[in-house]
Amino acid sequence: MFEKTIEKWLRESATFPLPVIADIQRAARTGIYDIRGFGAKRHMPTFDDLVFLGASMSRYPLEGYRERCDTSVTLGTRYAKKPIELKIPITIAGMSFGALSAPAKEALGRGASEVGTSTTTGDGGMTPEERGHSDKLVYQILPSRYGMNPDDLRKADAIEVVVGQGAKPGGGGMLLGQKISKRVAEMRDLPEGIDQRSACRHPDWTGPDDLAIKIQELREITDWEKPVYIKVGATRTYYDTMLAVKAGADVIVVDGMQGGTAATQEVFIEHVGIPTLPAVRLAVQALKEMDMHRKVQLIVSGGIRSGADVAKALALGADAVSIGVAALIALGDNSPEYEEEYRKLGTSAGYYDDYQDGKDPAGISTQSDELAAKFDPIKGGRRLANYLRVLTLETQTLARACGKSHVHNLEPEDLVALTIEASAMAKVPLAGTDWIPGNN
Amino acid sequence: MATHNIDLEKTSVRDINQALHELNGTEDRSEWRITNSKGRHAIAVGIDAPLSVNIEGHVGYYCAGMNKHATVTVNGNCGPGVAENMMSGMVRVTGSASQYAGATAHGGLLIIEGDASSRCGISMKGVDIVVNGSVGHMSAFMAQSGRLVICGDAGDALGDSLYEARIYVRGKVVGLGADCIEKPIEDKHRAELKQLLDKAGITDCDAAEFRRYGSARKLYNFNIDNMDAY
Numbered sequence: 303m304f305e306k307t308i309e310k311w312l313r314e315s316a317t318f319p320l321p322v323i324a325d326i327q328r329a330a331r332t333g334i335y336d337i338r339g340f341g342a343k344r345h346m347p348t349f350d351d352l353v354f355l356g357a358s359m360s361r362y363p364l365e366g367y368r369e370r371c372d373t374s375v376t377l378g379t380r381y382a383k384k385p386i387e388l389k390i391p392i393t394i395a396g397m398s399f400g401a402l403s404a405p406a407k408e409a410l411g412r413g414a415s416e417v418g419t420s421t422t423t424g425d426g427g428m429t430p431e432e433r434g435h436s437d438k439l440v441y442q443i444l445p446s447r448y449g450m451n452p453d454d455l456r457k458a459d460a461i462e463v464v465v466g467q468g469a470k471p472g473g474g475g476m477l478l479g480q481k482i483s484k485r486v487a488e489m490r491d492l493p494e495g496i497d498q499r500s501a502c503r504h505p506d507w508t509g510p511d512d513l514a515i516k517i518q519e520l521r522e523i524t525d526w527e528k529p530v531y532i533k534v535g536a537t538r539t540y541y542d543t544m545l546a547v548k549a550g551a552d553v554i555v556v557d558g559m560q561g562g563t564a565a566t567q568e569v570f571i572e573h574v575g576i577p578t579l580p581a582v583r584l585a586v587q588a589l590k591e592m593d594m595h596r597k598v599q600l601i602v603s604g605g606i607r608s609g610a611d612v613a614k615a616l617a618l619g620a621d622a623v624s625i626g627v628a629a630l631i632a633l634g635d636n637s638p639e640y641e642e643e644y645r646k647l648g649t650s651a652g653y654y655d656d657y658q659d660g661k662d663p664a665g666i667s668t669q670s671d672e673l674a675a676k677f678d679p680i681k682g683g684r685r686l687a688n689y690l691r692v693l694t695l696e697t698q699t700l701a702r703a704c705g706k707s708h709v710h711n712l713e714p715e716d717l718v719a720l721t722i723e724a725s726a727m728a729k730v731p732l733a734g735t736d737w738i739p740g741n742n
Numbered sequence: 743m744a745t746h747n748i749d750l751e752k753t754s755v756r757d758i759n760q761a762l763h764e765l766n767g768t769e770d771r772s773e774w775r776i777t778n779s780k781g782r783h784a785i786a787v788g789i790d791a792p793l794s795v796n797i798e799g800h801v802g803y804y805c806a807g808m809n810k811h812a813t814v815t816v817n818g819n820c821g822p823g824v825a826e827n828m829m830s831g832m833v834r835v836t837g838s839a840s841q842y843a844g845a846t847a848h849g850g851l852l853i854i855e856g857d858a859s860s861r862c863g864i865s866m867k868g869v870d871i872v873v874n875g876s877v878g879h880m881s882a883f884m885a886q887s888g889r890l891v892i893c894g895d896a897g898d899a900l901g902d903s904l905y906e907a908r909i910y911v912r913g914k915v916v917g918l919g920a921d922c923i924e925k926p927i928e929d930k931h932r933a934e935l936k937q938l939l940d941k942a943g944i945t946d947c948d949a950a951e952f953r954r955y956g957s958a959r960k961l962y963n964f965n966i967d968n969m970d971a972y
Contacts, residue, residue: 447865447867451808451827452788452827479962479963490886491848491867491868491886496905496962497964499903505826505845505846505864506804506845506864507823512822515783515784515802515804519783522756522787522788523784523787523788524788525760525763
C-alpha cells in the first residue's frame with residue numbers, strides 16, 4: 303500500500319531529473335567540473351535515422367559473397383608523391399600514448415595492419431611500439447607539439463594537422479597527473495605527475511592563410527612525399543572544409559560531436575559541436591561546390607559503430623571513416639570480464655568512461671605498468687582485426703544490396719530518412735516522401 | 743671547402759631544400775650561400791647535417807624549421823616561426839624576427855640580434871634563445887624547458903603558464919603571465935647566462951644586469967583555490 307503511494311506521488315522533475323541533481327551535488331561537493339573520457343552520451347540524430355532503399359524493380363543487386371564489392375581507398379592523391387593505399391575504408395583515429403598504454407597502442411597497430419588499414423598517433427608523439435606494429439601510421443601535429451620531431455615526421459606515412467576534435471572543438475588536450483608516468487613525462491618534456499594542459503591553438507600559425515604556409519613547410523621537410531590531412535571538430539563544417547581545401551589539405555578529417563576523448567570536461571563533450579550526420583553532408587557539399595569531391599579525400603569520424611554507419615557515411619560522400627571508442631571497445635574496453643573491478647571503481651561494464659583516471663581494469667587507458675600488463679596486445683589486435691572485418695563485411699552487404707561493386711559507389715540516392723531532423727541534416731528525403739526540409 | 747651558391751631567383755625553394763636533404767644523416771660540413779631569398783617561406787627547413795647555410799636577405803615563415811645540427815644564418819629579418827621545433831644546431835638572425843621565433847624548439851641555440859615579436863619561445867622544449875633586443879607579448883607562453891635570454895625589454899604576460907623553462911631579462915618587463923614569478927638570481931644562474939651571452943657573441947651585456955623569472959609551480963595540478971588564475 304505504502305509503495306503504491308510512493309509510485310503515485312514521487313514525480314521526477316523533467317527539469318531536474320536525478321542525474322542533473324547528482325551533477326549539482328557533485329559540483330557543490332568538489333568545486334571542480336566533471337572531467338571524463340568516452341564521447342557524448344546525449345541523444346542526437348545519427349546514422350540510425352537513415353535507411354538504405356536496397357535494390358528493387360529498378361535497381362539490380364549484386365550477389366552476396368559471389369560478386370566483387372571492392373573496399374579499397376587511396377588517400378592523399380592531391381599533392382603527395384606517396385598516397386596511402388588502404389584495403390578497407392575504416393581507419394583508426396588518433397589516440398595518444400599517454401591516454402592509452404603502450405600495449406594498447408601496439409594492439410591498435412597490429413589489428414589495423416592485419417586488415418590493411420592505418421592507425422594514428424596522438425598528443426604525445428610516436429612510440430616505437432606503435433611505429434613497429436603499424437604498417438601505415440599517420441603522425442598527428444597538435445598544438446602542444448609534445449614529442450614532435452622531424453625524425454618521426456619522416457617515419458610517418460601521412461601527417462595530420464589537428465585543428466580540433468569532435469569531443470571538444472575549440473578545446474585543448476588534458477592529461478591528468480595520475481597518468482603522467484616517467485616515460486610519458488620524458489616524451490613530453492614535462493615533470494612527472496603534473497596535470498598536462500595541451501594548448502587549444504597551434505603555437506606557430508593562426509588561421510587558414512598561415513596554415514597553408516605551415517603545410518608548405520611540412521611538405522618541404524618531408525620532400526612532398528606524404529599526404530597531409532587536416533582534422534577539424536565538426537562545427538562550421540561547410541566553411542572549415544572549404545578553408546582546409548584552400549590551405550592545401552590532401553585529406554580532410556571531420557570529427558562529429560560523438561567523437562571520443564581521453565579526458566575532457568563533460569560540459570564540453572555534451573554541448574559543443576554538431577553531430578556526425580550533418581557534418582558529413584556539409585563537408586561533401588563544400589567539396590562538391592569546389593569541384594574537389596574525391597580529389598581531396600574526406601574521412602568522417604565520431605560515433606561510427608557498425609558497417610551500417612560506415613556504409614551511410616560513404617553513401618553521403620565520405621571516402622573513409624575513422625573509429626576511436628569503438629576500436630577501444632573491440633580491444634576489451636568495458637568488457638564484462640572486468641565487472642568486479644569496475645564495481646570497485648563505482649561503475650559497471652558498459653558505463654566505464656573514466657579514461658582520465660588511469661585505473662582502467664582492462665589495461666587500455668592507463669599508464670600503470672601493473673594494469674597495462676593485464677592487456678595482451680596480440681589478443682587485443684586480433685579482436686580489433688575481427689571487428690574491422692565485420693564492419694567491412696557489413697558495409698559490403700549493404701553496398702551489394704544497393705547494387706554497388708565498390709563501396710564508394712553508394713550514394714545519397716540510396717538513402718532515405720526516418721525522421722524529419724535526419725532528413726534536414728543529411729538532405730535525403732523523408733521515407734515515403736520526396737520531401738527534404740529546407741529544400742524548395 | 744667550396745661554397746655552394748644558390749640564387750633563389752634561379753633555383754626554387756623546393757630544389758634547394760631537396761639538395762640540402764640529400765645530405766641528411768651525414769657528417770657533411772659544406773657551406774651553402776643562398777641569395778635573393780626575398781621573403782620566401784620554408785627556406786632551409788628539415789636539415790639534418792652539420793652544414794653551414796648563409797642566407798643573404800630577408801626570409802618568410804619557418805626558416806630553418808626543425809633544424810638538426812646545421813648552422814643557419816639569416817642576414818636579414820625573419821617572418822614568423824624561425825627555427826620552429828629546432829632540435830639542435832644554431833640559427834642566427836642578424837635582423838629582427840616576427841612572431842613565434844623558436845616555437846616548440848627542443849634544442850640548439852637561436853640568436854636574434856634585433857628584436858623578436860610576440861610569442862617568442864612559445865612552448866619551447868629545451869632550446870636556448872638569446873634576443874639582443876626586446877620581445878613582444880606572451881613570450882615563453884607555456885614554455886616547458888630551455889632558457890630565454892632577453893637583453894632588452896619584455897612585453898606583457900611574459901612566461902604565462904610557464905613550466906620549467908628559465909627566463910632572463912635585462913630591461914623592463916611590462917607584465918608577468920599567470921604562474922610566472924621573479925626568482926632570485928644566484929651565481930650559477932649568472933654563470934649560465936654569461937655562457938649563453940658568450941655563445942651568442944653578445945659582448946655589451948653584463949650578466950649581473952639581468953633578472954631571472956620562472957614558474958611558481960602553483961598551476962601544475964588543478965586546484966580550485968587557484969580559480970582566479972584559470
